[in-house]
Amino acid sequence: MAIDPAVIETLRKQPDMPELDLSWLTTEGPPAVNAKPGRHGLTLDDINIGVYGDAPEVARHGTTRVRGSIARPGVIRTGYYVPEKSDIWADNATLIYEEALQRQWSSATDIPWESIEPLPDEVEEAICQICTFLTEVEFIAGDAPGQWLKQISPDHFEVALYLVTQVMDEARHLDVFRKRALANGCGLLEATGATRGLRNILDAKDFTEMSALMHVLAEGFVQTMFRTGEFIAQNEAEKMIFRLCAQDESRHVGFGVMHLRYVLQHAPERREEIHHYLDRAEQLFGHPSDANSGLQEALLITMGGGKDNIDKGAEMALALTKKQANEYMHRLEVAGLADRRYRMNPGFMMLLDPPKKR
Amino acid sequence: MADTTAEERATASISDELRRKAESRDWPLPVVAAALQAGVDEALIHEALDAGLTPAEARQVILKRLSGVEKLSMKWARVDTERGIRARPGKKGLTIDDINVGSYADVPDVWPDQTMRPRGSYVKPGTVSMGYTIYAKAEVWADNVGSLYEEAIQRRWAPATDIPWETIAPLSEDRERAMGQLCTALCEYNYMVILALGKWIREVSFGYHEVKLYLSTVLFDAARHFEAFRKRALCNGGRLGVQGVGWQLAPIRDALCYSEMAALVFVLNDSFVQSLYQLGGALGHNEAEARLFTLAAQDKARHLSYGVEHMRYLLEHQPERREEVRRYLQKGEEYLAKDFADDPSSREALAILLGGGLEHIGEGFQKLKTFRARQIQSYLDRVEAAGLDHRGTIWPALAAHQSV
Numbered sequence: 001m002a003i004d005p006a007v008i009e010t011l012r013k014q015p016d017m018p019e020l021d022l023s024w025l026t027t028e029g030p031p032a033v034n035a036k037p038g039r040h041g042l043t044l045d046d047i048n049i050g051v052y053g054d055a056p057e058v059a060r061h062g063t064t065r066v067r068g069s070i071a072r073p074g075v076i077r078t079g080y081y082v083p084e085k086s087d088i089w090a091d092n093a094t095l096i097y098e099e100a101l102q103r104q105w106s107s108a109t110d111i112p113w114e115s116i117e118p119l120p121d122e123v124e125e126a127i128c129q130i131c132t133f134l135t136e137v138e139f140i141a142g143d144a145p146g147q148w149l150k151q152i153s154p155d156h157f158e159v160a161l162y163l164v165t166q167v168m169d170e171a172r173h174l175d176v177f178r179k180r181a182l183a184n185g186c187g188l189l190e191a192t193g194a195t196r197g198l199r200n201i202l203d204a205k206d207f208t209e210m211s212a213l214m215h216v217l218a219e220g221f222v223q224t225m226f227r228t229g230e231f232i233a234q235n236e237a238e239k240m241i242f243r244l245c246a247q248d249e250s251r252h253v254g255f256g257v258m259h260l261r262y263v264l265q266h267a268p269e270r271r272e273e274i275h276h277y278l279d280r281a282e283q284l285f286g287h288p289s290d291a292n293s294g295l296q297e298a299l300l301i302t303m304g305g306g307k308d309n310i311d312k313g314a315e316m317a318l319a320l321t322k323k324q325a326n327e328y329m330h331r332l333e334v335a336g337l338a339d340r341r342y343r344m345n346p347g348f349m350m351l352l353d354p355p356k357k358r
Numbered sequence: 359m360a361d362t363t364a365e366e367r368a369t370a371s372i373s374d375e376l377r378r379k380a381e382s383r384d385w386p387l388p389v390v391a392a393a394l395q396a397g398v399d400e401a402l403i404h405e406a407l408d409a410g411l412t413p414a415e416a417r418q419v420i421l422k423r424l425s426g427v428e429k430l431s432m433k434w435a436r437v438d439t440e441r442g443i444r445a446r447p448g449k450k451g452l453t454i455d456d457i458n459v460g461s462y463a464d465v466p467d468v469w470p471d472q473t474m475r476p477r478g479s480y481v482k483p484g485t486v487s488m489g490y491t492i493y494a495k496a497e498v499w500a501d502n503v504g505s506l507y508e509e510a511i512q513r514r515w516a517p518a519t520d521i522p523w524e525t526i527a528p529l530s531e532d533r534e535r536a537m538g539q540l541c542t543a544l545c546e547y548n549y550m551v552i553l554a555l556g557k558w559i560r561e562v563s564f565g566y567h568e569v570k571l572y573l574s575t576v577l578f579d580a581a582r583h584f585e586a587f588r589k590r591a592l593c594n595g596g597r598l599g600v601q602g603v604g605w606q607l608a609p610i611r612d613a614l615c616y617s618e619m620a621a622l623v624f625v626l627n628d629s630f631v632q633s634l635y636q637l638g639g640a641l642g643h644n645e646a647e648a649r650l651f652t653l654a655a656q657d658k659a660r661h662l663s664y665g666v667e668h669m670r671y672l673l674e675h676q677p678e679r680r681e682e683v684r685r686y687l688q689k690g691e692e693y694l695a696k697d698f699a700d701d702p703s704s705r706e707a708l709a710i711l712l713g714g715g716l717e718h719i720g721e722g723f724q725k726l727k728t729f730r731a732r733q734i735q736s737y738l739d740r741v742e743a744a745g746l747d748h749r750g751t752i753w754p755a756l757a758a759h760q761s762v
Contacts, residue, residue, distance in 0.1 A: 008716075016720065017719075020702075022702075023703075024539060024707070025535055025536075027600060037523045047592040052592055064549050065601040066546060068598045070599065071601055076608055078553065078604070078608075079553060102516055108452050108454075108511070109451035109512070146557070147557065160581070161584065171574035179445070182443045182457040187478065188462070190437045193481050199489075202560075297432065307430060354386050
């Protein structure tokens, strides 16, 4: 039922009535909609109807006006946003945002902490060294997207919402690995100082650069490690930690791959630029070095089952490293960067299985 | 075709002799090229080829040589950090406060480290800075930050599935439009919080990781509120409204120090938004709205709790900043009052909702006066709880709304 202008006129004439504007009540804007919940509830995709779902190719305003609301002239700017959709977008952002909300977990109550039993000293120390490393590095994937949020236009809000879930996930990861390190008689050990590669992520001046380095490369490697956590874990609590963290990381990697694909599809001229970012990142992220030798040794001990079994540990750690490199290459192929195989950093290229015959 | 060219480029450094030998043994040339680039002696590769190793066996040999740790140093296990910590879960599970034991609980007034070193661990000298800017505990700290973090996680909810959207029934157009207008304003505010906190969370050094963790939950809440109110606006035959004038958001955008932002977001503006959430819960036209606003208010209560505790901590530990904080609040109040004055859409929408429809908007304005006075009272009570008597110094244009 439309608003009757006569009612408004009558109201304006009432004694003691403050001055009425009410133009907002009759302004024609985008059409009314009636989104209905589907079998996953009322999702962002369900409300992305008509103009409300049209994320523009270029965000043309610098205010907090939300997409689909009626613009008001003269509103102050709230910042400078990345204008081009192709510079920040991923088609799966809404899906993984909703998934993130459904799959939140609590490090306090969802981990069977009581399953942790005393371990041989060297194994406990190795677990704690791995936890120290992860407590140290995980929140880089919170800080980095955090600093980009202020540049995401509300026209492209889906990306901002997704990135926020990632910040939340990484907070939980920092928290859960710290808890594990302090739960079984050892404590935190040596931070790796593996900051050259991580600083490179913070230093990124371009969103796609940041995303390729963080989501595809760094988090991809961490994701593979979490997924092989069964071989590192010594008890049910640790298995659950790795399993839940891997589930979170899958979303992060998924965003990165889909973003990269979107960029390569919509701005193919950026291909060589992206290779340059990865050239530098792979070099810094690199191979075992002094910076993360503690982590390498700790992995040999946990995967081998003790200090006396490092040959087995080395074999498994090598298998993990190869898996990391191959999965990284696979993600790049999915993103549309298959030619990376032939210019990858030698340290990584050595680890690749031969390409499948076409 | 493009791949072949790339492969040719990648393998250009292989000598002709080695290339011929590798091809005759069916070795992939990229593996040979990678080995050379990684520093493997060409003679060793010839040796492997002559020995009749398959490419897979050769790869294993080369990889072990390149990436294996041949002998454990265990240096990392001998660092001087506190050992013997065995935190145990309490009745709320293993919380962040439960692991704050021994030296790990020591949160220094000034954090000396620019790296990502977790508090209580050791880091080698020479590690590069990560560019944080906040190294003073008083600038960010609140004693309740650990418990608020855990509470936020326990009380998580999902707008998609935790709101009974099916209970929403059509409203008259004036009331639906008013609700859409209110939702639009709440979306804008929450988006501004996302922009602001995203910027500040990265500035906090690792010594105060509890604050980083807690702020992550606030960001998460703000995203959820943005999402939830957008959904409400678009699920009942309505629409989003007219953009707000945005003055309220300017000081948040402009804040140059964390405590300024915290005073503006977590004490001033959140206090006013909390009143709106509570009002929405009370006015709820249906179960969905009642639940939506109630859950949002539950989240907002945590934000306010942090804001008040943080301001109290700051004023206790840096009392010389009292007048500075008051000025931040006054600046925010000035802009908030400007919003009230310049934005008829927000106040008229509230009057329609409070009055129960356009025809009762006059009655709604009367109720709005009382509502505003209560908003200011609640805000001033919170500022007082934080240790700042501000009743006589509140910005005059906002103070004018105190009288009913």
